[in-house]
Amino acid sequence: MNTDMLDDLSAITLIGFSYTGKTTFGQDIAKYLGWKFVDIDQEIEAGAEKSIHEIFAEQNGESRFRILENQTLKNVYVDTQIVVATGGGAILDPENRETMAEHGAVICLESNTETIVKRLKSAPDDPSQPIRPLLAHPDPHKTINELKSARQKLYSIADWTVHTDNLSQDEILEAILYGAQIASRRIKMGTLLEQQHELKIRKDPDNQNLAYTVITDTATYPIYVGSNLISSLGSKMRAQGVTGQKASLVLDAALIPLYESQARDSLNEAGYETDVFHLASGEESKNLNSVSSIYDWMVNRRVERTDPVVALGGGVVGDTAGYAAATYLRGVPLIQVPTSTLAMADASIGGKTAVDHAQGKNLIGAFYQPSLVLADISTLRTLSSRALREGFAEVIKTALILDADLFEFIEENASALLNLEEEPLVHVFSRCASLKGWIVSQDEKENGVRAVLNYGHTIGHALEAITNYTSILHGEAVSIGMVVAGELSRRHDLLPSKDLDRQNKLLQGFDLPTKLPEFDMNAMLEAMTLDKKSRGGSVRWVLLQHIGEALTDQSVDLEEVQQVIRNLKE
Secondary structure: OOOHHHOOOOEEEEEOOOOOOHHHHHHHHHHHHOOEEEEHHHHHHHHHOOOHHHHHHOOOHHHHHHHHHHHHHHHHOOOOOEEEEOOOOHHHOHHHHHHHHHOOEEEEEEOOHHHHHHHHHHOOOOOOOOOHHHHHOOOHHHHHHHHHHHHHHHHHHOOEEEEOOOOOHHHHHHHHHHHHHHHHHHHHHHHHHHHHHOOOOOOOOOOOOEEEEEEOOOOEEEEEEEOOOHHHHHHHHHHOOOOOOEEEEEEEHHHHHHHHHHHHHHHHHOOOEEEEEEEOOOHHHOOHHHHHHHHHHHHHHOOOOOOOEEEEEOHHHHHHHHHHHHHHHHOOOEEEEEOOHHHHHHHOOOOEEEEEEOOEEEEEEEEOOOOEEEEEHHHHHHOOHHHHHHHHHHHHHHHHHHOHHHHHHHHHOHHHHHOOOHHHHHHHHHHHHHHHHHHHHHOOOOOOHHHHHHOOHHHHHHHHHHOOOOOOOHHHHHHHHHHHHHHHHHHOOOOOHHHHHHHHHHHHHOOOOOOEOOOOHHHHHHHHHHOOOOEOOEOOEEEEEEOOEEEEEEOOOHHHHHHHHHHHEO
């Protein structure tokens, strides 16, 4: 397994009930990584010069042991690149749990009661093990079950849980390392969130329409948000260094009478020889046939590598023209001019381009960053009420996962936003652009923190798939997905009930759905595992900790998901 992602991790701490393998597998992991191994119980014994059994046998022995355990745990994290095996009761102390969570990955090793009893019986007599008296209990299974049940919620501090009963040694080691990688991403996300609170938006003080400048390994480009910007499209492209002579404008056919002349005039005035390709409206146009037609048109125009493609329209145009630009002559400059709330808040930023395949949505695509994004909020006035509202699902999502202040602003200005008042619209979409651009700058190709943007999409994508992308819009599906993910977050003691209520109330305020339509449960579950964001058939969730902060790569029991879904059906 590639362990490069663990380079920034200071420690891997193993927790769990006694005889789940913490010491054994801790030593194996440390040896594999070339890290130091520390067993907390052994450290206590060495420091006290007494066995654990002897410490417990003293007056107030258990209290003294817990104090020693607390002190030892704090001391071991002075070192870095260490694997720490804790005692079974270490998680009982809240301060211990906090200490472990603050120092790297926390992995819980789990075994069923029968396995633990078998290991106890087969273990050599060791008076230092205080758990051994359990075997003398009339019903050791019952006692262990009661202890495990009492501690179960405390194990929730773990980044990952490995069930060791039926796995080989190699499989257990691989599972622990995978969990450590997830923790590494969680820690990096936390660091980035701290940076976000002091986010200095990359703006030009002389250009009030510049919302953010995205900087990735492959591109640097500005995002403009404002009113009546299409007339400045050509000049902004020249200012950005788009030097080509021919501009290939790919336009949603429904927008011909609204923006074709304005966009063409702006491009011509900037010195571009402009021609227009009319792409039929709707998801059915987002396919390789459309891309092939765009290729033919560009070949006939003798488009060269420096000549830009300008995508003017909603997500279908942005995705289709974007994929054509990414692949024609191995890539020509791409300009995104989104005209829908959904595209402005999400699809136009970040370089995801794709078309659909008969077997699924967005299966054929590429990461290809634009040279410029220009979001003219004046174009939103031409949207239908439903199209306008569905895009606000992505706006609300962005606030939920990254910015509590933005969420509060949306709450207070919902009516003004739906009435398309310019000032709040520019503020909200500028902030969304800066947040999305900031995330993309950290993780261009969704190998880590960018996954946080998938909040609500686990159920959302599945719901779109089982309804054949016809009866429910993307934003509507994401809205329902956020309700499900929010409830799972609450059940996992992450999201306070009051925050869940605020989320759902705001979604309802934008007339977004919060109940599931009738559907086949098995089809839904299958669609979840087939989603391109799942790993090896395992569904990974983004859950909320509170408004403005989310956790990625969360594991959720399938039965719990089904229960929440059933409760939300109309």
